[in-house]
Amino acid sequence: MSELKTPAVIVNFKAYSEVEGGKALKLAESCLEVSEESGIKISICPPMPELSLIASAISIPVLSQHVDAKKPGSATGWVTPQMVAASGAVGSLLNHSEHRMMLADIAAAVESCRSLDLVTVVCTDTAVTSAAAASLSPDFIAVEPPELIGGDVSVTDARPEVVSEAVSAVRNINSSVKVLCGAGVKTGKDVSKAIELGAAGVLLASGVVKAANPKEILRDLVQYL
Numbered sequence: 083m084s085e086l087k088t089p090a091v092i093v094n095f096k097a098y099s100e101v102e103g104g105k106a107l108k109l110a111e112s113c114l115e116v117s118e119e120s121g122i123k124i125s126i127c128p129p130m131p132e133l134s135l136i137a138s139a140i141s142i143p144v145l146s147q148h149v150d151a152k153k154p155g156s157a158t159g160w161v162t163p164q165m166v167a168a169s170g171a172v173g174s175l176l177n178h179s180e181h182r183m184m185l186a187d188i189a190a191a192v193e194s195c196r197s198l199d200l201v202t203v204v205c206t207d208t209a210v211t212s213a214a215a216a217s218l219s220p221d222f223i224a225v226e227p228p229e230l231i232g233g234d235v236s237v238t239d240a241r242p243e244v245v246s247e248a249v250s251a252v253r254n255i256n257s258s259v260k261v262l263c264g265a266g267v268k269t270g271k272d273v274s275k276a277i278e279l280g281a282a283g284v285l286l287a288s289g290v291v292k293a294a295n296p297k298e299i300l301r302d303l304v305q306y307l
């Protein structure tokens with residue numbers, strides 16, 4: 083999983099209208115440009131229909147927003163780890179608060195991704211769920227209090243203890259799992275606070291995806307890294 087260097091900045095495009103169709107590629111190009119000029123690896127999670135196109139066009143790590151614990155074959159509408167790998171993506175988010183999974187399915191999907199050399203980023207909401215996820219040995223855990231997602235106050239200001247407690251809970255279970263944080267992260271100051279709290283980076287969405295000038299926001303986000 084050499085593809086995702088830390089400090090990690092992962093931009094989840096979600097399903098915002100700002101990234102429908104060709105607009106996703108434009109945002110991906112902005113992420114690439116700021117990544118190249120800053121030297122900070124910015125990774126992206128485009129909408130599923132654009133995954134393959136963007137992974138082949140853009141030379142920064144591309145992750146799927148979700149993957150299912152399904153095997154290739156008769157699995158209509160599900161996304162297998164094999165499909166994600168074949169698209170050119172390097173990994174996947176799992177269990178996002180907008181796409182929760184059963185623990186057994188997270189475990190199976192993480193295992194399957196590992197066998198395909200795909201990076202796994204399991205989303206959680208508290209220190210307790212982060213500890214549970216750590217026992218599955220994903221590459222990353224991204225702790226995000228759902229009530230702060232899409233808002234204007236960063237988790238690093240509103241609930242810094244969630245980040246630091248998740249970091250120590252995960253370290254106690256499996257110190258090789260890196261912890262990211264997200265929810266309301268929009269500025270370089272938020273990112274540096276995340277690092278101070280022990281996070282290995284951030285997972286964010288609306289601050290970049292909905293920005294009038296995403297490049298300006300991205301430059302600000304990576305400025306202290």
Ligand SMILES: O=C(CO)COP(=O)(O)O
Pocket residue numbers: 094178226230231232233264265266267285286287288289
């Ligand atoms: O859910 C998130 C990233 O996956 C966080 O979203 P916001 O950055 O919009 O709060």
